[in-house]
Every structure is written in structure tokens, then in C-alpha cells.
Amino acid sequence: MTAAPAVPLPAVSAEASTGHLQLDALTKQFTSRSGTVTAVDAVTLDVKPGEFITLLGPSGCGKTTTLRMVAGFEDATGGRILLDDKVIDDIPPQRRPMAMVFQSYALFPHMTVAENISYGLRLQKRTKEEIATSMRMALTSMNLVGLEERSPHELSGGQQQRVALARALVVQPKVLLFDEPLSNLDAKLRDAMRAEIRRIQKMFGITSIYVTHDQDEAMSMSDRIVVMNKGKVEQVATPGEIYARPASVFVADFIGRANFIEAVPENITDGRATVSVLGRQMTVPTHPKVAAGSVGAYLMVRPETAALTPVTDGGNGIGVVLRSTFHGPSIDYEVETTGGTITVTEAGRDPQDALSEGTNVDLAFDPERAYLLTRE
Numbered sequence: 447m448t449a450a451p452a453v454p455l456p457a458v459s460a461e462a463s464t465g466h467l468q469l470d471a472l473t474k475q476f477t478s479r480s481g482t483v484t485a486v487d488a489v490t491l492d493v494k495p496g497e498f499i500t501l502l503g504p505s506g507c508g509k510t511t512t513l514r515m516v517a518g519f520e521d522a523t524g525g526r527i528l529l530d531d532k533v534i535d536d537i538p539p540q541r542r543p544m545a546m547v548f549q550s551y552a553l554f555p556h557m558t559v560a561e562n563i564s565y566g567l568r569l570q571k572r573t574k575e576e577i578a579t580s581m582r583m584a585l586t587s588m589n590l591v592g593l594e595e596r597s598p599h600e601l602s603g604g605q606q607q608r609v610a611l612a613r614a615l616v617v618q619p620k621v622l623l624f625d626e627p628l629s630n631l632d633a634k635l636r637d638a639m640r641a642e643i644r645r646i647q648k649m650f651g652i653t654s655i656y657v658t659h660d661q662d663e664a665m666s667m668s669d670r671i672v673v674m675n676k677g678k679v680e681q682v683a684t685p686g687e688i689y690a691r692p693a694s695v696f697v698a699d700f701i702g703r704a705n706f707i708e709a710v711p712e713n714i715t716d717g718r719a720t721v722s723v724l725g726r727q728m729t730v731p732t733h734p735k736v737a738a739g740s741v742g743a744y745l746m747v748r749p750e751t752a753a754l755t756p757v758t759d760g761g762n763g764i765g766v767v768l769r770s771t772f773h774g775p776s777i778d779y780e781v782e783t784t785g786g787t788i789t790v791t792e793a794g795r796d797p798q799d800a801l802s803e804g805t806n807v808d809l810a811f812d813p814e815r816a817y818l819l820t821r822e
């Protein structure tokens with residue numbers, strides 16, 4: 447798919463289409479004969495106008511239920527939802543100024559592209575002229591000109607998803623909701639659509655909540671990510687913060703790859719701890735929850751922040767290469783050390799020069815890019 451050209455848009459003021467969304471201790475319990483499940487557990491979140499927020503987490507952590515409560519498809523059992531400082535809990539879904547884009551596209555199969563896109567406008571009883579102007583804007587901005595009279599089944603998956611996005615945009619919602627919208631597309635198209643969705647969202651400045659279990663998608667698209675686990679929010683932060691300064695072992699493990707090396711912090715001053723790791727003393731940045739002398743602290747070391755050097759002259763290194771795996775742009779090494787097996791990712795080494803299994807190695811990593819945290 448080629449990216450749609452940036453087109454001048456008719457007067458859609460960002461202010462008019464941008465909402466301030468707040469979730470206040472939002473809770474959902476499902477009760478059935480087999481018991482009660484707390485799907486969403488007191489989630490509090492402040493989504494700024496124009497912000498793109500992603501709910502990320504493993505299957506069953508409560509992402510979709512949260513989104514469905516915001517849309518009004520599901521009633522909360524506790525807490526409140528506010529849009530522009532007004533509680534909207536009692537407003538039915540069709541009267542909330544929001545639009546949702548689904549994984550399944552949810553296009554009307556018997557309607558043309560043009561009819562699908564204009565459906566919401568016709569429901570709103572807009573004039574013919576208004577509908578024509580909004581349609582032109584949506585078709586152009588979503589690169590759909592020429593496909594107006596096609597049926598959904600005559601379109602590719604990517605085109606169908608662009609129609610779904612155009613249909614959501616034309617009604618000028620204050621909040622756009624996305625429920626895993628790219629899961630049905632192949633990897634290459636998914637990449638192109640990520641960029642496309644973000645471009646459109648920024649152009650219109652629409653507050654957006656995006657649900658995915660794909661961490662790469664969340665990292666590449668979001669202003670901020672909400673990492674959820676078992677119905678609760680584990681961390682809300684920018685992609686960079688989440689990656690470099692995860693709030694827990696769960697977050698660090700869920701986002702990217704990480705080694706966790708047990709370490710006992712000796713003293714902590716100004717968010718930095720002295721630790722002894724693999725027989726070496728170092729000072730590392732530390733999560734505020736870690737207390738001096740606490741057991742159960744782990745030093746997170748991302749594989750790409752570590753480097754190996756072979757130990758020649760018969761000396762003892764810090765570990766031994768157990769396995770190497772060639773990935774094209776990089777090589778992963780698993781190294782057995784006294785602190786457990788550590789993965790190191792090296793980019794740029796000629797595969798011919800890959801360290802062989804059994805090589806004695808020294809391991810170095812930048813302490814500033816490591817992070818001391820706890821399991822909770």
C-alpha cells in the first residue's frame with residue numbers, strides 16, 4: 447500500500463473533534479455460575495485531548511472490556527467515565543461522540559464503499575452538501591478515491607480497514623476507539639497501516655484509545671502506553687520510559703526482551719543503588735520501590751545493551767557461550783554465568799566471526815541502561 451498524500455482538509459477544527467477522556471476507578475466484574483471475574487480492576491486514566499493511548503497486555507488482562515465500557519457497549523460495575531469533565535456512564539453508545547474501528551472491519555456487506563462511509567452522516571441527517579464534502583475529505587485522506595462504488599468484498603483487507611477508518615472519521619468523533627484493528631492484515635501491510643493510522647490521527651488531532659497485544663505496535667504508535675495485567679494498570683508511560691524504566695519485572699518482560707539478574711542493593715541514594723552483580727560492584731538507576739538490602743530485587747539488562755569479548759590467554763571470563771543464533775541483522779548468544787543464563791544480542795558482527803559454543807567470554811554492559819526493579 448502506498449501512503450496517502452497529505453491533503454489539505456476542509457474545516458475540521460481539532461478542538462471540535464478532540465475529547466478529554468478520564469477513567470476513574472473503572473471496574474467491571476462478570477458474574478456467572480462459575481463465580482465472579484474481575485475483568486477490569488479500578489483502572490484510573492487521564493487521556494489528554496489529542497493523545498494516542500494504547501492499552502497493552504496479555505490475553506485476558508481486560509483491554510477489550512475497558513474499551514467496550516468507554517464505548518458504552520458494556521456497563522461498568524464500578525467507577526466512572528468522564529468526557530470533557532462530564533460523566534457519560536448513562537449515555538447509550540450511539541449517543542456518545544465516539545467511533546470504533548474493529549478487527550473485523552464490520553463493514554456493511556450489502557453497501558458500497560460510499561454508502562458505508564456516509565452511513566453515520568445519513569443517520570445524523572446531514573444535508574447532501576455536508577455529506578458530499580465530508581465524503582470527499584474522507585475518500586481523499588484515506589486514499590480511497592476511485593473505489594466509491596465497490597462492495598466491501600471487492601476490496602483487499604487493507605482497503606477494507608481504510609474504509610472502516612474513513613467511516614469512523616467522517617462523523618467527527620471526539621474519541622476514536624480501536625480494537626486490534628490490524629490483526630487480520632499481513633506483517634508488511636500492518637506496518638504501513640500503523641503509520642497511516644497515526645498520520646490520520648495526528649492530522650485530525652483525535653483523542654484515541656488503541657487496544658493491542660502486540661508490543662511492537664504499541665511502541666511504534668503511541669504517545670503513551672498503558673500496560674495492563676490481570677485487570678490492573680501496571681504502568682502508564684511513554685514507549686521510551688516503559689522500555690528503559692519499566693515499573694516491574696512483568697512490564698520489562700512483556701515489552702521487549704530482558705535479562706533479570708538477582709542483585710542485592712547495598713545502599714540507595716537519589717534513585718541510584720550500589721549493587722554487586724556477577725562479582726562486580728556498580729551503581730545503577732533504581733525503581734523507587736526497591737529498598738536497600740531488599741531481597742527479590744533484579745537488575746534488568748536488555749540483551750542489546752550488553753557486549754561479549756572472548757577471553758584468550760587461558761584466563762577465566764564471566765561465562766561460557768552455550769548457544770548462538772543467527773537472525774540476519776543480529777546474533778543472539780546465550781551465555782552461562784554464575785548469575786544464570788544471560789542473552790546478549792550483537793548487531794554488526796560478520797556471521798563468519800560469530801563466537802562459537804564453549805568460548806570463554808567476558809560480559810560488559812552499560813550500567814546506565816540497566817535498571818534495578820522488583821517483581822511486584
Ligand SMILES: Nc1ncnc2c1ncn2[C@@H]1O[C@H](COP(=O)(O)OP(=O)(O)OP(=O)(O)O)[C@@H](O)[C@H]1O
Pocket residue numbers: 476477478483484485486503504505506507508509510511512659
Ligand atoms: N462477557 C463476559 N462474561 C464473562 N467473562 C468475560 C466476559 N468478557 C470478558 N470476560 C473475562 O474478562 C477478562 C478480561 O477479558 P478481555 O476480553 O477484556 O481481555 P483482553 O485483554 O481484551 O484479552 P484478548 O487480548 O484475549 O482480547 C477475561 O478473564 C475474560 O475471560
